[in-house]
Amino acid sequence: MLRGRSFVGSGSLFISELSVLFRRRRTWAMLSTISLIPIFLAIAVALSGSALPPGEGPPFLDRVSQNGLFVGFTAMIMAIPLFLPLTVGVVAGDTIAGEASTGTLRYLLIAPVNRAKLLFVKFLGAAAFSIAATFTLMITGIIIGVILFPVGPVTLLSGDVVSIPQALLRIFLVAIYVTISLLGLSAIGLFISTLTVIPVGAMAATVVVSTVSQILGTLPQLESIHPYLLSYYWLGFADLLRNPMDLGSMASNALLQLSYIAIFGSLAYSRFTSKDILS
Amino acid sequence: MNRTFVRWTPAMLAPVLVAAAAIGFSGQASAVVDLPNKSASQILAMINTNPDISFSGTVIKRAAMGLPPMNIIPDISQSMVDSMSKNMPKEMVDFIPKASAQGELALALEFLAGTHKAHLYVDGTSKVRVQVLDLLSERDFIRNGADIWFYDAGKSLVKHSVINPADEAQVRSEADNFFNTNESKLPFDVTSPAQVADYVIKQAGPYATFTVGSDARVAGRGVYQLTMTPQSTTSLVRSATISVDALTGLPLAVAINAVGQNEPAFEVTFETVTFETPAPALFAFTPPVGATVQEVAVPTQQDLMKYTGKAPSPTDEKEAIAQLEKLREQGWSAVLEIPADKVPAQFSAGIKDNKLFTELTKPVAGGRVFTTALLNIFIADDGRIFVGSVTTQRLLEVAAQ
Incomplete structure (x- = not known):
């Protein structure tokens, strides 16, 4: 199971990691399930036929039947709390522990691959999956929306209307925003993955971290720590749907996720470089 | 031992650096300013x-x-x-x-x-x-x-x-x-x-x-x-x-x-x-x-009169001015009293059974108080209402007078 990873450069190591990740059936199963979210959502709205009164159901759901471009936004809101963190948790939790459990980690490190470089590449792999997941969801959303519903200029949260190309740009930015939101969790998953040789344990623990963060975020008694929670800005992508566009929360979110990457990335580094690889 | 320490250094430094960056960022915002003095x-x-x-x-x-x-x-x-x-x-x-x-x-x-x-x-x-x-x-x-x-x-x-x-x-x-x-x-x-x-x-x-x-x-x-x-x-x-x-x-x-x-x-x-x-x-x-x-039509003067039921009579105006004067004299201890007959009927009728009302207020002798950090309201059982940015104690004293 060396999978041709005798390359030294991290570029080729990354390409090899990507090809392993995206050749796995599990990855494709998760991406297909993600694409089912907007599809089910759109079909349900199309079949129900009756227009939903505004303010009922998840945000934007009432607008889906008027404008298919909203399918992606609504699906994103539904996928952020559980489904996206779940899939990212699976990929990030598997990074090191997965190799350890199948016994390939040893061989990887016998080849002249620096442990830090391996960690970095594993993190990039998890990040690549986050990009694939958010864009799969958004692009499927657009396609199914265009098929089932009329499509036209999009009404922003501020009540102003933007043209379709403008709306697509914002959809693109929302997907980027959500990808950034998942990077901190990827770093946490990577760290947890260095702690164990049982991948399922690391995956579950990563998902638990994301859930705990969201639960803490709903407790008003803990208001003072809310801005430091991993999930604090997760729903802040709504700021990209205002007029004028508010990039403030995008920047704050990036800074927060970067802090998590710095802390858990270095924890993972310290743990991984100082541990004995037995399997 | 020493090598382990070196390897764990990044893990110990990263949180410190992140915290320092966060504090430095907020410290910048509160840097000392010196403006020309003004009275x-x-x-x-x-x-x-x-x-x-x-x-x-x-x-x-x-x-x-x-x-x-x-x-x-x-x-x-x-x-x-x-x-x-x-x-x-x-x-x-x-x-x-x-x-x-x-x-x-x-x-x-x-x-x-x-x-x-x-x-x-x-x-x-x-x-x-x-x-x-x-x-x-x-x-x-x-x-x-x-x-x-x-x-x-x-x-x-x-x-x-x-x-x-x-x-x-x-x-x-x-x-x-x-x-x-x-x-x-x-x-x-x-x-x-x-x-x-x-x-x-x-x-x-x-x-x-x-x-x-x-x-x-x-x-x-x-x-x-x-x-x-x-x-x-x-x-x-x-x-x-x-x-x-x-x-x-x-x-x-x-x-x-x-x-x-x-x-x-x-x-x-x-x-x-x-x-x-x-x-x-x-x-x-x-x-x-x-x-x-x-x-939505902008309310005109006539609409406002319709709402209050009648145009203010000279006696009403005199009363209002007297009331204001009384408030002004009391300064910060001012308490506004709304007599029972001036309280809108639907307010006094519906409120006793309103869950929100009972949830927001607490019982005191002779009525209920609504307490916030800046404003207290005493709703007396006899229908009078006392409002002031004063302690509950003072509201009750004024009500008792």
Whole structure:
């Protein structure tokens, strides 16, 4: 199971990691399930036929039947709390522990691959999956929306209307925003993955971290720590749907996720470089 | 051993670096400022000398009014609350909302609690846009000349009013007339903001002291801080501070501190501000397709009279003036009494059984009190209502007189 990873450069190591990740059936199963979210959502709205009164159901759901471009936004809101963190948790939790459990980690490190470089590449792999997941969801959303519903200029949260190309740009930015939101969790998953040789344990623990963060975020008694929670800005992508566009929360979110990457990335580094690889 | 230590160094350093960066970032914002010294009266005179100002910024409102701990979820109906409490297991009882609040009441409660963020765009006096940034939603208030728009993204609702320029001009000319005929009676020269400020501070003298705080920074701009401290032992207001932009005179922050509470009870602060004219397109609002549009007529004087039932009679006016005079004499200890016969019938009739009312108020001898950090209301069993920014103790004393 060396999978041709005798390359030294991290570029080729990354390409090899990507090809392993995206050749796995599990990855494709998760991406297909993600694409089912907007599809089910759109079909349900199309079949129900009756227009939903505004303010009922998840945000934007009432607008889906008027404008298919909203399918992606609504699906994103539904996928952020559980489904996206779940899939990212699976990929990030598997990074090191997965190799350890199948016994390939040893061989990887016998080849002249620096442990830090391996960690970095594993993190990039998890990040690549986050990009694939958010864009799969958004692009499927657009396609199914265009098929089932009329499509036209999009009404922003501020009540102003933007043209379709403008709306697509914002959809693109929302997907980027959500990808950034998942990077901190990827770093946490990577760290947890260095702690164990049982991948399922690391995956579950990563998902638990994301859930705990969201639960803490709903407790008003803990208001003072809310801005430091991993999930604090997760729903802040709504700021990209205002007029004028508010990039403030995008920047704050990036800074927060970067802090998590710095802390858990270095924890993972310290743990991984100082541990004995037995399997 | 040594090698292990070296390898764990990054893990120990990273949190420290992140924390240091976070602290350094906020420290930068509060770097020391030194502005030319000004007296309290000079600062007061600076405020709003240029009403035609254009700016845009982000405003944060924080309220810690000390409302009773409760779960009030705005905009869900009482029947939903009731069915939730029936169906939820006993252990979950703390999570069930105790009462519902809808419409204007929900808005009022929202104003009194928690944190809100808004974008503000102002171009002179006739173009304003306020965007209240809700989570995954937004409420917009736009004034563009004669047009007034309100948009609620959550409800997909538009309200529109048109100000009749003639009406506006009439109100303005009436005000001007009143002002011109009475100007000579005023004890100061109205064309001089400095004199007005001096007069205000002198008049407030017996009731409050004004102090100038150290120069500070709000939204990255140097500000003067003017603090007013009431001279009263029964007042709930400990002090109020206004931060005035040194260059434009625009108030950039207002904080009201309550007695016995460290954080401000109510605070409005600019987080960012720029003094550029906002893009004209921001004020041009067209209702989006699919939104419900309601035309709302601007209330005229006749409408207001219809609402109160009758035009104010000379005796009513005399009573109101006497009442105001009485309040003024009491200064910060002022308590407003609403006699039972002046309280609207539907208020006194429905309120006793209202769950929200019982949830928000607590029983005292002779009635119930609604307590917040800055305002107390005593609703007596005999129907009278006492309102004041004073301790419950004082409210009850006044009621007993």
